[in-house]
Amino acid sequence: MSYRRRASPLHAARAAVGCAYCLSLLVAALVLSAPVALGAVLAAIAGAAVGAKVGREVRRAALFAIPLGLAVMAINALVVRDGLTVIMRLGDLPVFGQTDITLEATVSGAVLGARAVALILCGALYTAAVDPDQVLGLFRRFSFHSALTATLATRMVPVLSRDARRLAEAQRCRPGPPPSRARLVRAATAGVLDRALDVAAALEVRGYGAARRAPRGGAPPWSRHDLAFSASAVAIAVLAVGGRVAGLLPFSSDPALHAPVRAGGLAVAAGLLVCALLPFADRRGIGR
Template sequence: MWYSYEFKPNLFYLTNPLVVLSLVLGWIFLALLFNHPLYIVTIFIMVNLTIVGAGNGKRLLVQLRYALPFVLIIVLINALFNQNGSTLLLSYNLASFTFNIYWESIVYGGVAGLKLLAIITAFTFYAAVINPDEVLYLARRLGQEISLIINLSFRLFPLIWSDYVRIREIQKHRKPIELDDGQISKIQNRVPTLSILLNNSLNRSLKTAESLYSRGYGSGKYSTYQQLEWRSSDYLLMANTIIMIALALGLQVKGLGIYSYYPSLDSFSLLNYRASLVLALLLSFPLLCNGSGILWHYLK
């Protein structure tokens, strides 16, 4: 299922989870650091290509389908209430209020929405590639309680969604749901499902607590059954992430990562295009490493 962890034979699933976590945090850092549309588009494209290269294209499409409405809302709100542009596209009156829609406001809202999508897709990659057991192993130094909360959180959503799908299927077979275009009717049809889902979640919580208590969780010293090894590819990916972050900070210090949307849009310089190309190469390095590993597997 798209929302649960499923191992795939490629480089990302074999990489040390600490390296994958550093890579994801690097993507998020870049998305939050830059406001230049050229860099944001580059980050978004390369992160999505990496997710597809890891074999999680279906999961990506599902996440984008749920996230795109929020992007449209961001663009709409910014276009309606931000009156700082200079290129007027539309002006209309509504109940003695005048709304002016500027091109700069639309672009700014679109870039802000794209930053949100980049962060969401970065978390999508993290949830798809990292094994929850490895997350528990990494979080062990934070304390047993914190590591347990983190691990249960990663397992909670897939279980709830699986229960929801199963409950809906059973209800459809037992009693066909009446199709109605009204929103109130749709909400009423969901109430029995949510009630059963809540009851099932509470029962699972009690069983989990009983299981932890019966096994003596937290009563003794923390024990591990695996050791996460570092391979040569892990060092390369970690070094690439560090270089990528250093480049981003350098661009920001030099002023190449700063972009002004108001009162008019700044133009792109040749240095911006060159920096974007270098950034794209660094972002594509994990994808190229994964592709070379797949190619070598077929050539052997």
């Protein structure tokens, strides 16, 4: 919901390319487990957010994601009994029983948490930097009506949240004790139904009922940013999958922690970071 067209290379790329770029970062976060690699992915997402001028939106998502990641780490450390290196003995705890915190469970929890953070931040980057109307336009080729229904659902969110703010404001203007929540929900529901009818009528007169599929072709030419982010997406995916398949970034936490940092692994992590951020260096033709 937070998409705003900004003068950034990522916003200047077409939606399909923006999707591919975010998806490649997502794939990297999913297939790589080595802390150094995950760190590089997180740094790449943060750098991309700054480069795309959506740092504030991604930071807002981080305020939710980081506590979640820490919670995942803590729960994993408490629940998982694997690992040989005990770093804390908590004794007999209710629910958990005999509890020993191991280094391996803590680190594997941290990896899971970092991965969760990366996934959420990737989602935030996508939401803030990829035009949802264009994305739905891509899906229209497969199912026009479903895509439009999804568009409407997306559109109704800000409309209804504005309605809710208005309703709350009006209720503050009522003298006396505030009405019950149930009564407010009923009033809001009635308002939503009215809204839905109005929007349905508007759609009818825009020709939605007789919607036809557009002929293929006529897509705009590929811009330098389309090419750069496409290449970046492919490079990130190849580095992540290739690094994993080639065993350049080994990581295991059972029975003992094994996460050696080798030159190959460092090269993959650095490569990920460079490939993710390089397209932002070219700032020609980003305004509209």
